Amino acid sequence: MAFGLRTKSFAFIEGEAEFVSALQWWNRIDDSDQWQRGTYYALCAAYTLVSFIALVQLVRIQMRVPEYGWTTQKVFHLMNFVVNGCMAVLFGLYKSVFSIRPKALEQVLMELPGLLFFSTYTLLVLFWAEIYHQARSEPAQKLRPAYFIINGFIYLICLWIYMSASKTATGLEAAELFLSVSSFFAALGFLLYGGRLFFLLRRFPIESRGRQKKLYEVGSVTSICCTCFLIRCALLAFSVFGKNTDLDVLNHPILNLVYYLMVEIVPSALVLFILRKLPPRRVSDQYHPIR
Template sequence: MGAEVGEHVIYNLILGFYGFLALITVVQLLRILWNVKDLQWTTQKLFLFLTFLTCSMRIAFFILVAQRDTNLFMVNPARTPIISVLDTLPVLLFFTTYTLLILFWAEIISVARSQPQAERTKSRWIFGIVNLLAYLGVAALYITLVTISRSHHTIDIIINVFIALIVIAAAFGFLYYGGTLFFILKEFPVNSPERSSKLKEVGYITAVSSVFFGIRAVLQMIGAASKSIDLSLAFVFVYYFLAEIPRGQVRLERQPLINEEKV
């Protein structure tokens, strides 16, 4: 009885945080749409929209899991593909959101180094191809998972490992492009409050995002092994509060880094 109460408390607490992030995000997005009379999508608008979409899917995921009254990490993906997709898709959306920020930084670096327009076009192609491969890879694994009659456990582990590799790639992307942009700003000759603010923002987001993407990769590996382990509710709490929610807060608190550049 106590375990059930604790489970519902943790689920409701996580749902509350995701609901709060979704509400704040959609309010920010609507405010931008109201104040900026431009129907074209910008980096900032897309950033906020992906954040809202991710939080909404997480809310739907936790509601479905709570209704099934089952251990979060013991869900059988082959029998409950909708719940499994709702668990995996937000991770890919997180990846897309943060690679969008990496793309934005790459374009700033390209302008700062006076590189030709072709370099910016190349960066956008890489962004699109990497994200497409990530989604197609996960989709192919899930199709295999629900169509074969055996080896469900093995494929589920492969899905978790594949996602972990995607997360690690994002962490290295942040370290490289964030670090490069940080040192470019640091060497910029003009010393102004705005430069100092941007320098702190880039350093902060680079450090926090790299650390939490690394934590996410480790937790994803543990999640892969958890199919044969009854993980505690404490791990469920730590998993989501360290893997996703802090990054969502970073995105909301550090919006000035992303201007109204059209994408």
Template sequence: MATSLPAHALGDVLDWWEEVNNSTLWQDRIFHALAALFGLVSAVALIQLVRTEFRVPEFGWTIQVFHFLNFLVNGVRSLVFIFLRGVQQIKPEIAQHILLDLPDLAFFTTYALLVLFWAEIYYHIYLISTDGLIPCFYTINAMVYAIQVALWLLLWCKPIQAIVILSKIFFAGVSLFAAIGFLLYGGRLFFMLKLFPVESKGRRKMLQEVGYVTTVCFLCFMSRCIMVWFNAFDKAADIDVLNHPILNFIFYLLAEIIPSSLVLFILRKLPPKRKITQYHPLY
């Protein structure tokens, strides 16, 4: 009797899971809930961008671009989930992949900007030239986008499952690369700041920001890497399909909405009104 109760409860949960997955009403509810959450994050990012621009317009474009891309990525995600049922019916099918994959690429670029920003700070403090950082940032992003475009073209010319799997593996690899970047530069900056004297101006605040954001972003991209990897090889773990709304909700909540919200919250405080010359704007 004792062992049958958990089994019965598990069976009820699985039945509920299947019922929700196959219910058009629940699919629409969950996708619209995701759209609302992404829209909220997008609005917060836009507000933060406007606040930063009015408060410290001379601060350089690295952080402004970060907030702008956050606004853009989450806004596009919101629109995609609002019209997901229509997106899934777009022909040719390659257009569906582009609409669903492009925000993933932009999400990578958005948070790679934070790595760039921290690398600039780290290099400036140690009086290392930062001339190669921005070209390196552009080069890495160009390579990522070029590979993905090549995969899209392959999928367009030869729409087979192997290329879809390869594309998902590529996204998992990109997420792993981003996680390593946060661990490397966020970790370096964090431990460097710990060496500063306690009375250093802004030391405690920046130490907390770097520590929290590094942890959040590392966990975010590692979880994306793991989930996308399983998604590539297990049809039951497939996301961005209409009949897996709960899985979509869990994935995007853990991999994008919560991390983006936490990062925006952590970085909510604006710098004082003063001219900052040690950071190069990102043009």
């Protein structure tokens, strides 16, 4: 019995020592300029790569169907290029960005790409909603104005909070909570219309052309986007209600590396890969293919 107690006590002390050592290592990373610089430049490189992929895909689509103008597919890839490009610039010039005064302007610059990310991917929800209602012969004219109104409302509220109330901790918490709620509704939108469109496609005949590919696209993109927005929602809410928790990029480079990878970089890369298929070429009105 005595030997067992001594062994248990030793294990506890050893575990405590390992915890203290890990905590010291974590604090050294937080205070290390090299780790911060490496993390932010890694994020810059990752965002640059995703932005470049979106641009290449946009150019390919434009070369394939230049006569169609700015379709939803083209706008989606353009917005991906802009969002990821902005994030790449912010992390590439992080020292200059973090030294911007007043502080409210810095907060606006840091949050603006996140709002654009929200608009980019809710554009997919709008696209699916239009397809779903048109397939059911239901009116869809109000969907596009609703998209612009909702996004405009979110932008105005966030900008107002950051410009007027960001000087206090309560104001920043209110902004993070509002973004958390917005992310939750974005996930709900993907779940609602992605799920509806998925089950609508499942009712098509099995031999329908492209049915399986569309099922895969809608199901995969819905799962990815719903998950990433729910993660964003949960982490932002946790940063508000959790004590001693902060997602500020100035203080936690490793946490933010994981955060941005989970909620933006990896989901964007996966969605761009899944939606990489080019639209079919337009058949000339004068010449028809031989059947």
